[in-house]
Amino acid sequence: MSVLVTDLVKLYGSQRAVDGITFSAAKGQITGFLGPNGAGKSTTMKIATCFIPPTSGSIDICGYNIENSPIEVRRMIGYLPEHNPLYLDMYVKEYLQFTGGMYGMKGNVLTNRINEMIDLCGLQVEQYKKIGALSKGYRQRTGLAQALLHDPMVLILDEPTTGLDPNQILEIRKVIKTIAEDKTVIFSTHIMQEVQALCDQVIIINKGKIVADKSISDIRNLNAASKVIRLEFTEEVHIEHFISFDFVSDTRKVSGNVYELVVTTQDDTRPVIFKECAEKGWTLIEMKVEEQSLESIFRELTSKN
Amino acid sequence: MWSIFQKEIAVFLNSLIAYLVILVFLTFIGIFMWILPESSILDYGYAEMDTLFSYGPLAFLMLIPAITMRSFAEERKDGTIELLLTKPISDWSLILGKYFSACTLTAFALVPTLLYYISVYQLGKPIGNIDSAAVFTSYIGLFLLGCVFTSVGVFASSISNNQIVSFILALLVCYLLYNGFNHLASLDLWDGSAVSLLPLGLDYQYNALSKGVVDSRNIFYFMSVISSMLISTKLVLGSRKW
Numbered sequence: 018m019s020v021l022v023t024d025l026v027k028l029y030g031s032q033r034a035v036d037g038i039t040f041s042a043a044k045g046q047i048t049g050f051l052g053p054n055g056a057g058k059s060t061t062m063k064i065a066t067c068f069i070p071p072t073s074g075s076i077d078i079c080g081y082n083i084e085n086s087p088i089e090v091r092r093m094i095g096y097l098p099e100h101n102p103l104y105l106d107m108y109v110k111e112y113l114q115f116t117g118g119m120y121g122m123k124g125n126v127l128t129n130r131i132n133e134m135i136d137l138c139g140l141q142v143e144q145y146k147k148i149g150a151l152s153k154g155y156r157q158r159t160g161l162a163q164a165l166l167h168d169p170m171v172l173i174l175d176e177p178t179t180g181l182d183p184n185q186i187l188e189i190r191k192v193i194k195t196i197a198e199d200k201t202v203i204f205s206t207h208i209m210q211e212v213q214a215l216c217d218q219v220i221i222i223n224k225g226k227i228v229a230d231k232s233i234s235d236i237r238n239l240n241a242a243s244k245v246i247r248l249e250f251t252e253e254v255h256i257e258h259f260i261s262f263d264f265v266s267d268t269r270k271v272s273g274n275v276y277e278l279v280v281t282t283q284d285d286t287r288p289v290i291f292k293e294c295a296e297k298g299w300t301l302i303e304m305k306v307e308e309q310s311l312e313s314i315f316r317e318l319t320s321k322n
Numbered sequence: 323m324w325s326i327f328q329k330e331i332a333v334f335l336n337s338l339i340a341y342l343v344i345l346v347f348l349t350f351i352g353i354f355m356w357i358l359p360e361s362s363i364l365d366y367g368y369a370e371m372d373t374l375f376s377y378g379p380l381a382f383l384m385l386i387p388a389i390t391m392r393s394f395a396e397e398r399k400d401g402t403i404e405l406l407l408t409k410p411i412s413d414w415s416l417i418l419g420k421y422f423s424a425c426t427l428t429a430f431a432l433v434p435t436l437l438y439y440i441s442v443y444q445l446g447k448p449i450g451n452i453d454s455a456a457v458f459t460s461y462i463g464l465f466l467l468g469c470v471f472t473s474v475g476v477f478a479s480s481i482s483n484n485q486i487v488s489f490i491l492a493l494l495v496c497y498l499l500y501n502g503f504n505h506l507a508s509l510d511l512w513d514g515s516a517v518s519l520l521p522l523g524l525d526y527q528y529n530a531l532s533k534g535v536v537d538s539r540n541i542f543y544f545m546s547v548i549s550s551m552l553i554s555t556k557l558v559l560g561s562r563k564w
Contacts, residue, residue: 066408069562091410098408102401106336118325119409163405 018077019044019171019201020065025074027060027225034060036225037074042218044170047197049216050205053319057225058205059099062175065203066096079170092120095169099176101160105149109140109159112148113166120167134162138192154185161189165196172196174204178211190215209312223319236314246278246290247271249303258297262289326411326419327426330393334427343385347431350381355438369446370453374435375460375532379500379525382428382468387492389427390475391485393420394559398483413559417552421476428468432461456534463531466544470524471496473551480558499547500524 020042027035035057042048050058063069065076067087075082081089104112110131117127135144138158143151148159157177164172177193178186193202193215206212212219212233219236221229243266248256256268256276264286267279280286287304294301334340354361355373363373397403406416439457446452471492478492479485503523507516520526527543 063404068404068408088410088412091408094408096405096408098401098404100401102405104400104402106333111332115325115329116405116409118328119406119411121410 018042019079020048020203021077022061022065023075023077025061025064025076026072027057027064027069028072033225035064035071038222038225038227040220040227040230042201042203044201045198046217047193047202047204047215048218048220049212050203050220050222051207051209051212051315052205052222053207056222056319058222059175061222062096062173062203062205063098065173066094067091092167093170095164095167095172097160097164097174097177099179101157103148103156103159106147108147109135109144109151112159113162116163116166122167130166130168134166137165137195138162139188154181154188157181157185157189158192161192170200172200172202172204174202176205176207178206178208186211209315221315221318228318229314244280245307246280246287247303247305247307248276248278248290248294248301250274250276250294251300251302254294254297254299259290259293262293323411323415323419323422326406326416327423330420330423331426334389334423339389340427340430343389343427344431344434347381347385348434351377351435351438363442363445369442369451371439371442371457371460374438375464378464379467379528382464382471383493383496383500385431386424386428386468386471387475387478387489387496390424390472390479390492391489392479393424393476394480394555395483395485395488399485407559407562413556417476417555417559421472421552424472424476425469428472429465432465432468453534456532459534459536460532462536463528463540466531466541467500467524467528470499470544470547470551473548473555474499477551477555477558480555500528 018041022038022040025035025038026033038057038061040048050061052058060069064071065078065083067083067090070084075084077083078090079093081093083090104115107115113131113134114127117123117131122130135141138161140155140158140162143155148156151159161174161177164174172193174193178189181189190211193204196202204215213236216233218232219229220227251274253274254276256270256278259265259268259278264280264282264284265278266281269277269279271277278290287306291301291304351374354377356362356364359365361373361377363370394403397406407413439452443450443452443454474495475488475492478495479488482488482491501523503519504525507519509516512519521543524547527540530537530540
């Protein structure tokens with residue numbers, strides 16, 4: 018395992034920002050770190066990059082412990098902090114040169130690597146500009162290029178796509194996907210589609226605790242396990258009637274004459290429902306199956322207590 | 323350390339800070355040395371460099387806190403400190419990189435004043451009638467004084483993320499170190515033991531160096547102030563781990 022987090026706890030005063038987190042991430046995997054704001058995502062990442070120490074527990078990165086060998090850990094990690102801090106007065110290339118210098122890279126190796134990263138992150142057009150003159154999307158790419166420059170084993174990206182427009186989000190995702198093949202990527206986000214589009218593993222954390230740690234296929238199965246069917250009638254009906262069907266686990270009124278049935282079967286139940294409505298003499302004007310999305314799973318898991 | 327040093331120097335050069343500092347320093351000293359009648363060498367009649375060495379510390383007092391105020395405060399404010407502290411470099415190489423770059427800028431401000439020395443050397447009668455040894459050690463003293471101010475400034479910058487706070491704090495501490503003990507000794511409190519307070523001040527140590535002899539005690543004094551300031555900076559940087 019290239020990233021191993023064990024019983025991680027971080028206290029800010031009496032507030033438990035991170036409360037006993039344990040997980041691991043393997044090489045070649047993209048791990049999505051999901052949670053509401055203030056759940057402890059950034060704190061965990063800051064601890065993993067040796068920016069702040071844990072109160073207790075430990076993290077091992079490629080076999081190096083964050084407290085015993087912080088310099089080696091930092092060498093292994095490429096890190097894009099939240100809000101992507103940058104030196105706005107520096108030129109893109111100058112900045113990458115400076116970053117490379119801190120990793121002990123120099124000469125032709127560094128120059129070639131900088132050019133590769135500029136190509137990979139799509140910075141060709143903007144490479145001679147000052148960072149301060151770049152748009153948000155290009156700044157994000159510069160931040161990403163900086164994190165990738167020394168070809169790190171582990172890539173930690175704190176909300177890499179926040180504040181970008183849809184096209185830019187897609188491009189950043191493409192870059193992450195390309196580089197993830199032989200690296201361990203951990204990234205945090207609160208955009209669910211992003212997790213579905215990118216990740217192999219999803220970790221949902223809430224109030225400093227892990228509430229779900231699943232592979233993306235498990236999550237998909239979870240999705241499939243229950244469906245919501247939305248029904249609209251022309252008049253008010255007794256929707257509770259459907260609870261007598263064994264595939265219906267719940268019924269609820271949404272608004273006016275719109276109702277929802279929670280259905281717990283893979284089979285298509287719409288014909289049965291339609292016939293039942295016809296038999297009752299209810300005028301059904303709309304019926305729609307809504308897959309239970311990761312979003313609703315997320316809401317369910319993080320709104321408890 | 324080298325990459326931090328290079329970056330800081332580049333920031334000084336790109337942001338005009340360096341040119342401005344050197345320009346202001348030379349103008350300030352030049353006016354006192356050659357134009358204003360009370361301190362001008364031309365009116366004074368002695369081939370000495372005392373004007374440079376008595377007004378130099380004042381100029382440094384204002385300029386050096388201005389150079390150093392951004393060093394850590396700006397990194398904290400912009401969040402770039404997180405970039406630096408998650409790179410495989412030690413806290414010391416970060417601090418020393420920043421410290422030495424500011425010292426280098428101070429040295430660069432001093433180099434052009436050698437022209438003043440050459441001028442005074444030529445103006446002497448007979449030519450060269452100047453106490454070169456005293457000038458040389460005074461230069462060492464002024465440079466070391468600049469280095470002390472720089473270490474104070476770097477420390478002041480590390481404890482706040484507001485540059486103005488850093489500047490004022492550095493100015494205050496530098497002044498107290500430079501002249502505070504003289505003021506303290508002038509108070510009528512010490513029953514004649516006031517004299518023993520004076521060596522604690524930078525002013526005393528600096529003047530000792532201007533006599534043409536480099537005493538290891540003076541050098542030791544400067545070095546210990548610089549190290550204690552840099553160690554304090556290290557502690558402040560490390561305090562994120564508490």
